[in-house]
Amino acid sequence: MSAPQTEQTNTPDTATRILDASEWLFAEHGFDGTSMRMITTRAAVNLASVNYHFGSKEALFQAVFHRRLSELNRQRLEAINRMEAESGGPLKPSQVLDGFFGPALEMAADTEHGGRIFMRLLGRTYTEPAEFIRNFMAVEYAEVVGRYSAALYAALPDVPKAEIAWRLHFMMGAVSYAISGIDALALVTGQFDDDPAQLKPRLTAFLLGGLRAPLPESASSSAPADATTTRRQK
Amino acid sequence: MSAPQTEQTNTPDTATRILDASEWLFAEHGFDGTSMRMITTRAAVNLASVNYHFGSKEALFQAVFHRRLSELNRQRLEAINRMEAESGGPLKPSQVLDGFFGPALEMAADTEHGGRIFMRLLGRTYTEPAEFIRNFMAVEYAEVVGRYSAALYAALPDVPKAEIAWRLHFMMGAVSYAISGIDALALVTGQFDDDPAQLKPRLTAFLLGGLRAPLPESASSSAPADATTTRRQK
DNA sequence: GTATGATTAAAACGATCGTTTGAATAAGGC
DNA sequence: GCCTTATTCAAACGATCGTTTTAATCATAC
Numbered sequence: 001m002s003a004p005q006t007e008q009t010n011t012p013d014t015a016t017r018i019l020d021a022s023e024w025l026f027a028e029h030g031f032d033g034t035s036m037r038m039i040t041t042r043a044a045v046n047l048a049s050v051n052y053h054f055g056s057k058e059a060l061f062q063a064v065f066h067r068r069l070s071e072l073n074r075q076r077l078e079a080i081n082r083m084e085a086e087s088g089g090p091l092k093p094s095q096v097l098d099g100f101f102g103p104a105l106e107m108a109a110d111t112e113h114g115g116r117i118f119m120r121l122l123g124r125t126y127t128e129p130a131e132f133i134r135n136f137m138a139v140e141y142a143e144v145v146g147r148y149s150a151a152l153y154a155a156l157p158d159v160p161k162a163e164i165a166w167r168l169h170f171m172m173g174a175v176s177y178a179i180s181g182i183d184a185l186a187l188v189t190g191q192f193d194d195d196p197a198q199l200k201p202r203l204t205a206f207l208l209g210g211l212r213a214p215l216p217e218s219a220s221s222s223a224p225a226d227a228t229t230t231r232r233q234k
Numbered sequence: 235m236s237a238p239q240t241e242q243t244n245t246p247d248t249a250t251r252i253l254d255a256s257e258w259l260f261a262e263h264g265f266d267g268t269s270m271r272m273i274t275t276r277a278a279v280n281l282a283s284v285n286y287h288f289g290s291k292e293a294l295f296q297a298v299f300h301r302r303l304s305e306l307n308r309q310r311l312e313a314i315n316r317m318e319a320e321s322g323g324p325l326k327p328s329q330v331l332d333g334f335f336g337p338a339l340e341m342a343a344d345t346e347h348g349g350r351i352f353m354r355l356l357g358r359t360y361t362e363p364a365e366f367i368r369n370f371m372a373v374e375y376a377e378v379v380g381r382y383s384a385a386l387y388a389a390l391p392d393v394p395k396a397e398i399a400w401r402l403h404f405m406m407g408a409v410s411y412a413i414s415g416i417d418a419l420a421l422v423t424g425q426f427d428d429d430p431a432q433l434k435p436r437l438t439a440f441l442l443g444g445l446r447a448p449l450p451e452s453a454s455s456s457a458p459a460d461a462t463t464t465r466r467q468k
Numbered sequence: 469g470t471a472t473g474a475t476t477a478a479a480a481c482g483a484t485c486g487t488t489t490g491a492a493t494a495a496g497g498c
Numbered sequence: 499g500c501c502t503t504a505t506t507c508a509a510a511c512g513a514t515c516g517t518t519t520t521a522a523t524c525a526t527a528c
Contacts, residue, residue: 213443
């Protein structure tokens, strides 16, 4: 019988084993710090199979991201579609943040299917400004960021858009750090519990506080009140 | 005459040229993405001079960080010493944040002496969990983080220490992103003006809002008694 | 069985990696 | 002048890099 045993076997096919192995290695050692031989050894496949299935090391790197990001951003779009359909007017800021960061936090809490590993990889990849990385990241994120920043503008009509864009930037930094768990702080203060169930409410409270913080002095007054520091460009 | 012309010459000595060149290259391409030949070519020195002056590539990497971090943390300690001497009681949260993040933001605004480049390097290095990096970073930061987290505990006696530690973590993420200017967001939303004079008030407002945000629900109900976490020493 | 296409295997390619060596040059004390 | 020390230089070391090549193996249809 041609039973659907493709899922039952506990050893995935070659391409999947390569993706899993390289995802972990890229997260641990970075793109340049991970060699083809490290990948194929960990995946228990032949050295040439990476180039056979993916074409090149860079293409493999992109494939690792596409596998996770396409699913992640699909969830984000589904969330905002549902929320905007249910709500008549603009969304609440907490809804927007929850729709955007919620799926990422859930994936970061998933230690069994590699989600946590990938989010660590994602966090460190943001800081690597390699050309080919920036290019495909922009493509992967274009639609989602457009939708959510528009929702955020509508949710906070009294806050200038430029200010919201900056705060979205700050929030992504805070979330990336929290998620990737790089322990830039724990590194010094000693370990603290990284219970993912604790992380989400803590992070949400922090983000909402920052997002709704009073506007800075120089930003709220377009006129040069303090003259020296508050230079505003046209 | 043995005139003090060492400072007047516009071409620094070999070791300094190596530090400047490698600082830029490490920020641009990371540790593994930067080769010795890239460094010595950019610095216009002989290939062997890196190993002669610094011993190894890893030692050079540490030297790049030590040159900047020792000065940065010296300013931070000087700031908190001065503030605590002038103030009788505990500091205000804004003072603590200003003492800790202020010097970093000033260094990030310095585009003429390499400060901005280094802060970009620092931001991306936080996310590289290489063993030897974490080790010397812990040493460089130990005293400063100890002093400032203690000051933050005293400034917010009603907030549990664990919550403060987390929020300090979040804040470092936001600042690191903002400073290193990796444009994880601008990458998608298009450029926005990264005027350093605008950055500081915007970031400070955001951080203070997050730091003083209402506590999350689950955090107050986690321990068998809030008394264990919210208790402040008498 | 045999032919056909997909996948895996072993081996090698040239290029580049960090580091070391030993001679050449520069600088300063006597 | 000479001697000593510090620094720079060209060249090479063995190891490892990403990729390619060619043959062997597998699965499936006829």
